[in-house]
Amino acid sequence: MKNFSDPFVFTTGTVGYPILFVMIMWLVFWAEYRFHINLAPYGIYPREWSGLQGVLFSPFIHGDFQHLFNNSIPVFVLSAFLFYFYRQQSWNVLLIGLIFTGLLTWIIGRDSYHIGASGMVYMLVTFLFFKGIFSKYYRLVSISLIVVFLYGSLVWYIFPTNEGISWEGHLAGSIVGLLLSVFTKNNIYKPKLYVWEQDDYNPEEDEFMQQFDENGNFVGKPKEPEIPQEENIFPSIKITYNYKPDEKENKD
DSSP states (O other): OOTTSSSHHHHHIIIIIHHHHHHHHHHHHHHHHHTTOOOOSSSOOOGGGGGGGHHGGGGGSSSSEEEEEEEEHHHHHHHHHHHHHOOOTHHHHHHHHHHHHHHHHHHHSSSSOOOOHHHHHHHHHHHHHHHHHTTOOOOHHHHHHHHHHHGGGGGGSSSSTTTTHHHHHHHHHHHHHHHHHHHHHOOOOOOOOGGGGGGGGGGGTTTTGGBBOOTOOOOOOOOOOOOOOTTSSSOOOOOOOOOOOOOOHHHH
């Protein structure tokens, strides 16, 4: 079992993977710009067998700089939340979520190329929100509230408000994220509690807390009670030495 308090595990899991995802997105965009190529045909094209390749490739392909920038920060933040708070389920949620979001977009989407990581963003937003609410664990509920505060306005883009936006991909990601939050096992990583956070903690038995009085003033470590010593615990012992002269000295 991995020790998640290890800084190396924390860095690679919580920060390293989200950075890698964003770097791949930017690298693909740079390659398009540098070599003057158009990767949009590798996106999802609904109900065409060749369009299924976009299930794997479309999250890393973006139409312009604004499209890429708008997806980069949410992908990093939300995937970091996923890898930190749902470590045991993170890869299953991410891979299954991306595949089924792409497949559902391929089924319900318009006849056009659907590209971008926004489906992934909507999948993560929905999963983090509902999973936190369903868990009833205060740390994860707080994450749900943070997600709503940061990305609550995204809900409007699951409807056909703009022809240039793949609202079908947003809707697909939201549906898949909700389903994953329902059917994913509730194995929640909980950080190790300190002594004073445990249910059976008694401040009167805490050596540190014993150094303060009832008003919170520092009084130092309490002195150990002196044990009275009884006199004449042992009876008096008389020792007698018998000296025997050396026989050689007597002969001399």
